[in-house]
Amino acid sequence: MPLEDHIGDICRKARMQTNTPIAAVAAAAGVEESALDVWETDGDLATGVNVAALAELLNLNVAKAAAVAEGWEPEPVDVGQWGFLRMITTTGSFDVNSFVIWDDATRETAVFDTGWFADDIFQLAEAEGLKMEHLFITHMHGDHVAAMGEVRKQWPAIQLHTNNSGAPEKNRVQEGKATMVGGLRITPQLTPGHAEDGVTYVIEDWPGNAPAVAVVGDAIFAGSMGKDFSTPELAQRKVREEILSLPPETLICSGHGPLTTVGEELEYNPFF
Numbered sequence: 001m002p003l004e005d006h007i008g009d010i011c012r013k014a015r016m017q018t019n020t021p022i023a024a025v026a027a028a029a030g031v032e033e034s035a036l037d038v039w040e041t042d043g044d045l046a047t048g049v050n051v052a053a054l055a056e057l058l059n060l061n062v063a064k065a066a067a068v069a070e071g072w073e074p075e076p077v078d079v080g081q082w083g084f085l086r087m088i089t090t091t092g093s094f095d096v097n098s099f100v101i102w103d104d105a106t107r108e109t110a111v112f113d114t115g116w117f118a119d120d121i122f123q124l125a126e127a128e129g130l131k132m133e134h135l136f137i138t139h140m141h142g143d144h145v146a147a148m149g150e151v152r153k154q155w156p157a158i159q160l161h162t163n164n165s166g167a168p169e170k171n172r173v174q175e176g177k178a179t180m181v182g183g184l185r186i187t188p189q190l191t192p193g194h195a196e197d198g199v200t201y202v203i204e205d206w207p208g209n210a211p212a213v214a215v216v217g218d219a220i221f222a223g224s225m226g227k228d229f230s231t232p233e234l235a236q237r238k239v240r241e242e243i244l245s246l247p248p249e250t251l252i253c254s255g256h257g258p259l260t261t262v263g264e265e266l267e268y269n270p271f272f
Protein backbone atom coordinates (compact mmCIF):
# COMPACT_ATOMS: atom_id res chain seq x y z
CA MET A 1 0.00 0.00 0.00
CA PRO A 2 1.52 3.38 -0.99
CA LEU A 3 1.96 6.22 1.50
CA GLU A 4 -1.10 8.41 1.93
CA ASP A 5 0.96 11.54 1.25
CA HIS A 6 3.96 12.07 -1.04
CA ILE A 7 6.44 14.85 -0.34
CA GLY A 8 4.38 17.39 -2.31
CA ASP A 9 1.26 16.59 -0.27
CA ILE A 10 3.27 16.91 2.94
CA CYS A 11 4.62 20.32 1.99
CA ARG A 12 1.18 21.58 0.94
CA LYS A 13 -0.26 20.48 4.30
CA ALA A 14 2.63 22.07 6.16
CA ARG A 15 2.28 25.28 4.12
CA MET A 16 -1.42 25.53 4.98
CA GLN A 17 -0.98 24.47 8.61
CA THR A 18 1.72 27.11 9.14
CA ASN A 19 -0.23 29.66 7.09
CA THR A 20 2.88 30.46 5.06
CA PRO A 21 2.25 32.63 1.96
CA ILE A 22 2.70 30.67 -1.24
CA ALA A 23 5.09 33.31 -2.62
CA ALA A 24 7.48 32.74 0.30
CA VAL A 25 7.25 28.98 -0.15
CA ALA A 26 7.92 29.18 -3.89
CA ALA A 27 10.91 31.46 -3.24
CA ALA A 28 12.38 28.97 -0.73
CA ALA A 29 11.70 26.09 -3.10
CA GLY A 30 13.46 27.97 -5.91
CA VAL A 31 10.56 27.63 -8.37
CA GLU A 32 7.67 29.70 -9.75
CA GLU A 33 4.39 29.62 -7.83
CA SER A 34 2.69 27.74 -10.67
CA ALA A 35 5.47 25.13 -10.64
CA LEU A 36 5.15 24.80 -6.87
CA ASP A 37 1.44 24.10 -7.26
CA VAL A 38 2.15 21.35 -9.80
CA TRP A 39 4.85 19.89 -7.55
CA GLU A 40 2.60 19.90 -4.47
CA THR A 41 0.16 17.86 -6.56
CA ASP A 42 2.57 15.33 -8.08
CA GLY A 43 5.54 15.33 -5.68
CA ASP A 44 7.90 14.87 -8.63
CA LEU A 45 11.48 15.56 -7.54
CA ALA A 46 12.72 15.99 -11.10
CA THR A 47 11.24 19.52 -11.02
CA GLY A 48 14.23 20.74 -8.99
CA VAL A 49 12.34 21.84 -5.88
CA ASN A 50 14.67 22.57 -2.96
CA VAL A 51 13.07 20.24 -0.40
CA ALA A 52 15.55 21.05 2.37
CA ALA A 53 14.86 24.81 2.17
CA LEU A 54 11.12 24.16 2.00
CA ALA A 55 11.16 21.84 5.00
CA GLU A 56 13.15 24.37 7.00
CA LEU A 57 10.69 27.16 6.18
CA LEU A 58 7.64 25.01 6.95
CA ASN A 59 8.84 23.64 10.31
CA LEU A 60 9.26 20.14 8.95
CA ASN A 61 12.23 18.00 9.97
CA VAL A 62 14.70 18.47 7.12
CA ALA A 63 16.35 15.04 7.28
CA LYS A 64 13.02 13.21 7.60
CA ALA A 65 11.50 15.21 4.71
CA ALA A 66 14.53 14.25 2.60
CA ALA A 67 14.04 10.57 3.48
CA VAL A 68 10.37 10.67 2.45
CA ALA A 69 11.27 12.52 -0.76
CA GLU A 70 13.82 9.81 -1.51
CA GLY A 71 11.19 7.09 -1.25
CA TRP A 72 11.13 6.02 2.40
CA GLU A 73 8.33 3.61 3.27
CA PRO A 74 7.77 1.87 6.59
CA GLU A 75 9.11 -1.68 6.85
CA PRO A 76 6.30 -4.09 6.02
CA VAL A 77 4.74 -5.30 9.28
CA ASP A 78 4.04 -8.99 9.89
CA VAL A 79 0.50 -8.78 11.25
CA GLY A 80 0.75 -12.48 12.09
CA GLN A 81 2.26 -11.31 15.40
CA TRP A 82 -1.18 -10.17 16.49
CA GLY A 83 -3.05 -13.17 15.07
CA PHE A 84 -6.48 -11.75 15.68
CA LEU A 85 -6.15 -8.38 13.97
CA ARG A 86 -7.24 -7.62 10.40
CA MET A 87 -7.02 -4.46 8.34
CA ILE A 88 -9.90 -4.02 5.90
CA THR A 89 -9.52 -1.41 3.17
CA THR A 90 -12.59 -0.20 1.28
CA THR A 91 -12.62 2.04 -1.74
CA GLY A 92 -15.15 4.80 -2.30
CA SER A 93 -13.93 8.12 -3.69
CA PHE A 94 -10.61 7.03 -2.09
CA ASP A 95 -9.34 4.24 0.18
CA VAL A 96 -9.99 4.07 3.91
CA ASN A 97 -8.88 1.45 6.46
CA SER A 98 -11.01 -0.24 9.12
CA PHE A 99 -9.68 -2.73 11.67
CA VAL A 100 -11.18 -5.81 13.30
CA ILE A 101 -9.79 -7.48 16.43
CA TRP A 102 -11.04 -10.42 18.43
CA ASP A 103 -10.29 -12.68 21.36
CA ASP A 104 -9.36 -16.11 20.06
CA ALA A 105 -11.00 -18.06 22.89
CA THR A 106 -14.29 -16.20 23.35
CA ARG A 107 -14.60 -14.79 19.76
CA GLU A 108 -15.64 -11.46 21.31
CA THR A 109 -14.91 -8.91 18.60
CA ALA A 110 -14.53 -5.20 18.03
CA VAL A 111 -14.46 -3.22 14.80
CA PHE A 112 -12.76 0.16 14.50
CA ASP A 113 -14.47 2.39 11.91
CA THR A 114 -16.63 0.86 9.20
CA GLY A 115 -15.17 2.33 6.01
CA TRP A 116 -17.33 2.84 2.94
CA PHE A 117 -18.90 -0.64 2.85
CA ALA A 118 -19.30 -3.38 5.45
CA ASP A 119 -19.30 -6.47 3.19
CA ASP A 120 -15.73 -7.48 4.05
CA ILE A 121 -16.44 -7.08 7.76
CA PHE A 122 -19.52 -9.28 7.42
CA GLN A 123 -17.54 -11.91 5.50
CA LEU A 124 -14.73 -11.97 8.04
CA ALA A 125 -17.22 -12.28 10.92
CA GLU A 126 -18.94 -15.17 9.15
CA ALA A 127 -15.69 -16.97 8.22
CA GLU A 128 -14.19 -16.67 11.72
CA GLY A 129 -17.38 -17.16 13.75
CA LEU A 130 -16.97 -13.76 15.41
CA LYS A 131 -19.26 -12.28 18.04
CA MET A 132 -19.38 -8.64 17.08
CA GLU A 133 -19.87 -6.65 20.28
CA HIS A 134 -18.20 -3.26 19.91
CA LEU A 135 -17.94 -0.55 17.27
CA PHE A 136 -15.21 1.99 18.06
CA ILE A 137 -15.20 5.17 15.98
CA THR A 138 -11.95 7.14 15.60
CA HIS A 139 -13.82 10.19 14.28
CA MET A 140 -17.06 10.81 12.45
CA HIS A 141 -15.71 11.84 9.04
CA GLY A 142 -17.86 10.33 6.31
CA ASP A 143 -15.30 7.94 4.82
CA HIS A 144 -14.72 6.30 8.23
CA VAL A 145 -18.38 5.77 9.13
CA ALA A 146 -20.18 5.46 5.79
CA ALA A 147 -21.23 1.87 6.59
CA MET A 148 -22.18 2.50 10.23
CA GLY A 149 -25.88 2.04 9.46
CA GLU A 150 -25.23 -1.33 7.80
CA VAL A 151 -23.10 -2.54 10.71
CA ARG A 152 -25.63 -1.51 13.35
CA LYS A 153 -28.42 -3.13 11.35
CA GLN A 154 -26.46 -6.39 11.11
CA TRP A 155 -25.66 -6.40 14.86
CA PRO A 156 -28.37 -4.34 16.59
CA ALA A 157 -26.83 -4.92 20.05
CA ILE A 158 -23.37 -3.68 19.06
CA GLN A 159 -22.01 -1.14 21.54
CA LEU A 160 -21.01 2.13 19.89
CA HIS A 161 -18.02 4.09 21.27
CA THR A 162 -17.31 7.62 20.03
CA ASN A 163 -16.20 11.02 21.25
CA ASN A 164 -18.68 12.81 19.02
CA SER A 165 -20.60 15.46 20.95
CA GLY A 166 -23.76 14.59 19.01
CA ALA A 167 -23.82 11.02 20.39
CA PRO A 168 -25.91 9.95 23.40
CA GLU A 169 -23.99 10.01 26.69
CA LYS A 170 -23.91 6.19 26.94
CA ASN A 171 -21.92 6.03 23.71
CA ARG A 172 -19.31 8.64 24.65
CA VAL A 173 -15.81 7.38 25.46
CA GLN A 174 -14.17 8.37 28.71
CA GLU A 175 -10.49 9.04 28.25
CA GLY A 176 -8.39 6.32 29.89
CA LYS A 177 -11.38 4.12 30.74
CA ALA A 178 -10.71 0.70 29.24
CA THR A 179 -13.15 -1.71 27.61
CA MET A 180 -12.29 -5.41 27.63
CA VAL A 181 -12.89 -7.47 24.50
CA GLY A 182 -12.25 -10.93 25.91
CA GLY A 183 -8.69 -10.60 27.21
CA LEU A 184 -7.85 -7.58 25.06
CA ARG A 185 -7.79 -4.21 26.77
CA ILE A 186 -8.88 -1.20 24.71
CA THR A 187 -8.15 2.25 26.12
CA PRO A 188 -9.39 5.47 24.45
CA GLN A 189 -7.04 8.47 24.40
CA LEU A 190 -8.35 11.72 23.00
CA THR A 191 -6.46 12.94 19.93
CA PRO A 192 -8.39 15.97 18.67
CA GLY A 193 -6.94 18.03 15.83
CA HIS A 194 -7.72 16.65 12.39
CA ALA A 195 -11.17 16.00 13.86
CA GLU A 196 -12.55 17.58 17.01
CA ASP A 197 -13.91 14.18 18.08
CA GLY A 198 -10.67 12.31 17.27
CA VAL A 199 -9.89 9.30 19.48
CA THR A 200 -6.93 6.90 19.45
CA TYR A 201 -7.67 3.42 20.80
CA VAL A 202 -4.72 1.63 22.38
CA ILE A 203 -5.12 -2.15 22.38
CA GLU A 204 -3.01 -4.16 24.83
CA ASP A 205 -2.71 -7.59 26.43
CA TRP A 206 -2.30 -9.47 23.16
CA PRO A 207 -1.62 -13.20 23.26
CA GLY A 208 2.07 -14.07 22.99
CA ASN A 209 3.00 -10.63 24.37
CA ALA A 210 2.66 -9.01 20.95
CA PRO A 211 3.25 -5.23 21.11
CA ALA A 212 0.46 -2.73 21.73
CA VAL A 213 -1.63 -1.57 18.78
CA ALA A 214 -2.85 2.02 18.36
CA VAL A 215 -5.83 2.64 16.08
CA VAL A 216 -5.35 6.33 15.39
CA GLY A 217 -7.84 7.34 12.70
CA ASP A 218 -6.31 10.26 10.79
CA ALA A 219 -4.26 11.70 13.66
CA ILE A 220 -1.05 10.38 12.07
CA PHE A 221 -0.22 8.54 8.83
CA ALA A 222 2.96 6.74 7.88
CA GLY A 223 5.20 9.72 7.05
CA SER A 224 2.46 12.35 7.45
CA MET A 225 -0.62 13.41 9.43
CA GLY A 226 -4.29 14.18 8.83
CA LYS A 227 -4.82 17.77 7.79
CA ASP A 228 -5.73 20.30 10.41
CA PHE A 229 -5.74 23.87 9.20
CA SER A 230 -7.43 25.33 12.29
CA THR A 231 -5.64 23.74 15.30
CA PRO A 232 -2.41 22.25 13.89
CA GLU A 233 -0.42 22.76 17.11
CA LEU A 234 -3.03 20.89 19.11
CA ALA A 235 -3.05 18.08 16.53
CA GLN A 236 0.73 17.69 16.66
CA ARG A 237 0.90 17.93 20.44
CA LYS A 238 -1.75 15.24 20.88
CA VAL A 239 0.04 12.90 18.47
CA ARG A 240 3.27 13.40 20.44
CA GLU A 241 1.64 12.96 23.84
CA GLU A 242 -0.78 10.14 23.15
CA ILE A 243 0.75 8.15 20.27
CA LEU A 244 4.48 8.76 19.84
CA SER A 245 4.97 8.34 23.59
CA LEU A 246 3.97 4.66 23.33
CA PRO A 247 6.74 2.02 23.14
CA PRO A 248 8.59 2.13 19.77
CA GLU A 249 7.38 -1.32 18.72
CA THR A 250 3.72 -0.20 19.02
CA LEU A 251 1.84 -0.84 15.78
CA ILE A 252 0.11 2.24 14.34
CA CYS A 253 -3.10 1.51 12.40
CA SER A 254 -4.01 4.64 10.43
CA GLY A 255 -7.21 5.39 8.56
CA HIS A 256 -5.26 5.86 5.32
CA GLY A 257 -2.00 4.42 4.03
CA PRO A 258 0.10 1.51 5.30
CA LEU A 259 0.67 0.12 8.78
CA THR A 260 3.63 1.62 10.61
CA THR A 261 5.13 1.73 14.09
CA VAL A 262 5.91 4.40 16.67
CA GLY A 263 9.64 3.78 16.12
CA GLU A 264 9.38 4.31 12.35
CA GLU A 265 7.39 7.52 12.75
CA LEU A 266 9.79 8.95 15.32
CA GLU A 267 12.60 8.32 12.87
CA TYR A 268 10.97 9.34 9.57
CA ASN A 269 7.80 11.42 9.98
CA PRO A 270 8.74 15.00 8.94
CA PHE A 271 5.96 16.54 11.08
CA PHE A 272 7.52 15.16 14.31
Ligand SMILES: [Zn+2]
Binding pocket: 139, 141, 194, 195, 218, 226
Ligand atom coordinates in the same frame (compact mmCIF):
# COMPACT_ATOMS: atom_id res chain seq x y z
ZN1 LIG B 1 -10.75 12.22 8.72
